[in-house]
Amino acid sequence: MTELDRRTFLASAAGGLAALAVLPELGFATPAPRLAQPLRVGVVGVGRHGRALLDDLQKLDAFTVAAVADNDPARLSAAQRRLGETPTYGTHAELLDKTKDLQAVIIATPTHLHKQIALDCLGAGKHAFCEAPLAHTPEDCREIAHAARRASTVFQAGLYARSNPVYKLARTFFLSDSVRDLVAMRAQDYRKNSWRVPSRDASRDREVNWRLDTDVSLGLAGEQGTHQFDVFHFYTGRYPSSVWGTGSIRVHDDGRTLADTINCNLRFADGAMLQYAASLGNSYEGRFEVFHGSNAAIKLAWSHGWMFKEADAPTQGWEVYANRQQFHNDEGITLIADATKLASQGKLKEGVGLPYSPQYYALTDFADSIANGKPPACSAEEAARATIVGIIAARAVAGNTQVEISEDALRI
Numbered sequence: 001m002t003e004l005d006r007r008t009f010l011a012s013a014a015g016g017l018a019a020l021a022v023l024p025e026l027g028f029a030t031p032a033p034r035l036a037q038p039l040r041v042g043v044v045g046v047g048r049h050g051r052a053l054l055d056d057l058q059k060l061d062a063f064t065v066a067a068v069a070d071n072d073p074a075r076l077s078a079a080q081r082r083l084g085e086t087p088t089y090g091t092h093a094e095l096l097d098k099t100k101d102l103q104a105v106i107i108a109t110p111t112h113l114h115k116q117i118a119l120d121c122l123g124a125g126k127h128a129f130c131e132a133p134l135a136h137t138p139e140d141c142r143e144i145a146h147a148a149r150r151a152s153t154v155f156q157a158g159l160y161a162r163s164n165p166v167y168k169l170a171r172t173f174f175l176s177d178s179v180r181d182l183v184a185m186r187a188q189d190y191r192k193n194s195w196r197v198p199s200r201d202a203s204r205d206r207e208v209n210w211r212l213d214t215d216v217s218l219g220l221a222g223e224q225g226t227h228q229f230d231v232f233h234f235y236t237g238r239y240p241s242s243v244w245g246t247g248s249i250r251v252h253d254d255g256r257t258l259a260d261t262i263n264c265n266l267r268f269a270d271g272a273m274l275q276y277a278a279s280l281g282n283s284y285e286g287r288f289e290v291f292h293g294s295n296a297a298i299k300l301a302w303s304h305g306w307m308f309k310e311a312d313a314p315t316q317g318w319e320v321y322a323n324r325q326q327f328h329n330d331e332g333i334t335l336i337a338d339a340t341k342l343a344s345q346g347k348l349k350e351g352v353g354l355p356y357s358p359q360y361y362a363l364t365d366f367a368d369s370i371a372n373g374k375p376p377a378c379s380a381e382e383a384a385r386a387t388i389v390g391i392i393a394a395r396a397v398a399g400n401t402q403v404e405i406s407e408d409a410l411r412i
Contacts, residue, residue, distance in 0.1 A: 035371050039127075040066040042102050044092040044117055045109035046079040047072075049131065053108055054082065056360040062367035066102055069095040074200070092117045096124050103127060104154075104370065106363075111223065112136040112216040118144045122151040129366045131158040133226040133387040134380065136216055138409070141384035141391075145412045148380035154369045156376035157383030160358035161231045163365045166305040170298050170335050173307060174235050178316070179293030182236070185274040187228045187289040189220070190282050194252050195260075212256045218394045220262045220278040221245060226390030229266065230378075231289045231300065232274055233386055240266035240274065240389060242404045245396030251281030262397045266389075276393075299332065303354045306332030381412045 041063045043050055050070070057063045068079045069089040076088045089095040096102070104127035107117050111133050121128040128148075134157055135141045148155035161167045173179060199208040211217050218226070233239055243266045247259025261279040268274070288301040295313040299306050308330050323334040354361075365377035388410055396403045 035062055035367070038062060038064040039103045039367060039370060040064050040099075040101055041104045041106060042067040042069065042095050042099060042126075043079075043106045043108060044069045044095065045107065045113075046070045046075050047108070050075075050106075050108035051079070051082075052357065053106055053359060053363070054079070056357060056363055057106070059356070059360065060363060060367065062371070063104075063363070067095050067099040092120060096120060096126070104129065104366075107131060110210045110216070111218065112210065115140040115144055118155075119147050122147045122153065122155065125153060127154040127366075127370050129156050129158065129363070130380075130383075132230075132378075132383055133218060133222055133390055134383040135387060136218055136222075136391070138384075138388045138391060141387050142412055145380040145384040154366065154376055155380045156362070156366045156369060157378045157380060158359065158362055159227060159230045159234075159378040159383055159386060160302075160362045161227070161300075162234055162382075163362040163377040164302070164354070164358050165361060166303070166335055166354060167231065167234075167300055170300055170305045170307070171235055173296075173335070174291060174293075174298060177295060177314075178307065178309075179291060179296050179298060180313075181294040182272055183292040183294060185232055185272065185289070185291055187231070187274065187276050188285065189224045189228060189278040189287045190284055191280065191286065192283040193280050194254070195280055196252070196254065196256075212258050214258055214398075217258060218390055219247070219258050219397060220260075220280070221247075221264055221276075221393035221397045222387070222390035224278050225264065225276055225393055226387050228276065228287070228289055229274070229389050229393070230382075230386040232291075233382075233389075235291065236268075236272075238268055238270075239385060239410055240405055241269045242267045242402055243389070243393045243396045244402040245393055245398075246400045247397040250279070259397060264393050264396065266393070298335075302358055305335035307335060308332050384412050385410045 039062060041057065043054060043065060046054065046068050054065065057065055065083055065086055067087045067089065069092050070076050071090055080088050087099065105121045107114055107128060107130040109117060114130055115135050118128055118130050134144055195211045197208050199205045206213055211223060243264055245262060245264040247262035249259060250261040252260045260281055264276040266274040266276065288299055291298045295310055297308045306325060323336060325332045325334050362377060368374055369376045389405065392403050392405050
């Protein structure tokens with residue numbers, strides 16, 4: 001953020017920052033929009049993540065799951081047991097053709113299959129929610145973004161930080177002088193998981209284990225990193241100008257060639273650096289992002305967020321009311337959306353952590369955009385840029401090298 005940008009933000013948000021002194025109710029934990037009739041939605045892809053999306057769709061009055069599609073009969077059977085009489089189809093084309101009153105489609109297939117499904121849904125006049133990464137090549141990302149730009153329907157990408165109430169609250173602090181000068185950025189995604197999926201049919205092993213297929217998979221840097229890199233894009237409004245990457249197989253020596261442990265350094269034009277690490281071999285500290293500033297650091301962990309103030313940072317007054325949590329020798333101020341409302345009810349500690357999954361809030365925003373004409377929380381263009389950064393990071397890791405990220409590369 002430039003100094004001019006910072007002054008402009010502070011001037012326009014002066015009233016809001018004054019209100020922060022008493023832990024305001026910021027309105028970020030907005031309930032799902034009320035519609036006269038639920039939106040009839042189809043879900044394409046009901047693997048692990050598709051099932052999680054089905055769970056959240058069933059919690060939201062804004063949606064009725066009207067049809068599902070998947071090319072795996074076992075997954076379709078499991079979905080049908082969950083949904084009862086809901087029709088199931090083997091392809092997205094069949095779903096679109098036979099469910100004429102469908103209003104929206106959730107795309108939760110492997111990344112490299114997103115493009116054609118997204119284009120067909122938009123071409124059929126359906127609203128579309130597409131999981132991220134947006135696609136596995138820059139060309140496919142741009143094609144989806146161009147189709148979304150031409151469409152009269154809503155297209156939202158599943159980069160959840162932009163809908164997450166904790167992340168939106170933390171961003172208001174980042175844009176104020178609470179953090180001030182950005183010193184460094186850091187993120188990791190550590191989880192003990194091989195990424196290998198057992199297949200009942202040996203002929204489908206490569207298809208089922210697409211994440212391990214170097215022809216289509218973006219690896220840890222693209223499949224996981226894209227989501228976390230976008231947190232930094234969302235907060236700073238900037239994209240990196242180069243990325244250095246390296247990776248190796250540290251644990252899962254099972255014939256794969258895709259690294260199970262990686263490190264990346266993403267450099268921004270002003271010299272700021274983002275250090276990123278991911279591994280499938282260890283789960284310590286899990287998944288988080290950290291912004292280090294001259295006044296404070298903000299740590300975000302998807303369902304939770306904390307701010308760690310420097311000893312010499314100015315006191316703004318609201319800190320005495322804040323909920324706090326100890327981390328070794330540091331004390332973190334817990335970031336709680338709708339804090340004033342909860343405090344007035346004596347429930348401030350109950351507000352620590354999100355009551356629902358991050359994707360629940362993204363689906364809520366999707367329904368709100370459709371119902372009320374609001375811009376999507378994450379547009380196809382933003383998702384395309386974030387994904388292209390992830391794709392280039394994956395190339396850097398694969399080549400154990402540094403790759404430049406030109407402005408032309410991110411132009412959609």
